[in-house]
Amino acid sequence: METIEQTMIELHIWPAVALSLLIVLNIAVILVQKDDFKLKKYLRIQATAWTTLMSMIVFTGVTVMAFYHLNFTIRVVAMIVAVITMSSLEIRRHILIKRSRPN
Numbered sequence: 001m002e003t004i005e006q007t008m009i010e011l012h013i014w015p016a017v018a019l020s021l022l023i024v025l026n027i028a029v030i031l032v033q034k035d036d037f038k039l040k041k042y043l044r045i046q047a048t049a050w051t052t053l054m055s056m057i058v059f060t061g062v063t064v065m066a067f068y069h070l071n072f073t074i075r076v077v078a079m080i081v082a083v084i085t086m087s088s089l090e091i092r093r094h095i096l097i098k099r100s101r102p103n
Contacts, residue, residue, distance in 0.1 A: 008067060012060040019053040022046065036100075043097050050090060058083055 026046065033039040061079060070076060 005067075008060065008064050012057065012064055015053045015056040015060065019050070019057065022049060022053065040097055040100060043093075047090070047094060054083070054086065054090070 026043070029042060030039065033042070061083075064070075065076065
């Protein structure tokens, strides 16, 4: 039973670490990239990775919560608020990138 618990925790933490690295990479690319067209193309391509990682984090978080029969504590509510906030910021970013006209 301990290996299942450990695997579930690892499957929840690794996408969070990968998402943090992707955020750092995106900030670096934004600061370095001077060509708006290439930047727009990169940000649209990496949105797939971003969405996949966010989905993995949400799914594994819900699975862990169900497995442990956790109640809604302040930590769990804070994670839910963080996911909703990051998702809304991602939707806003996607709309802005879609409307942008690099010249």
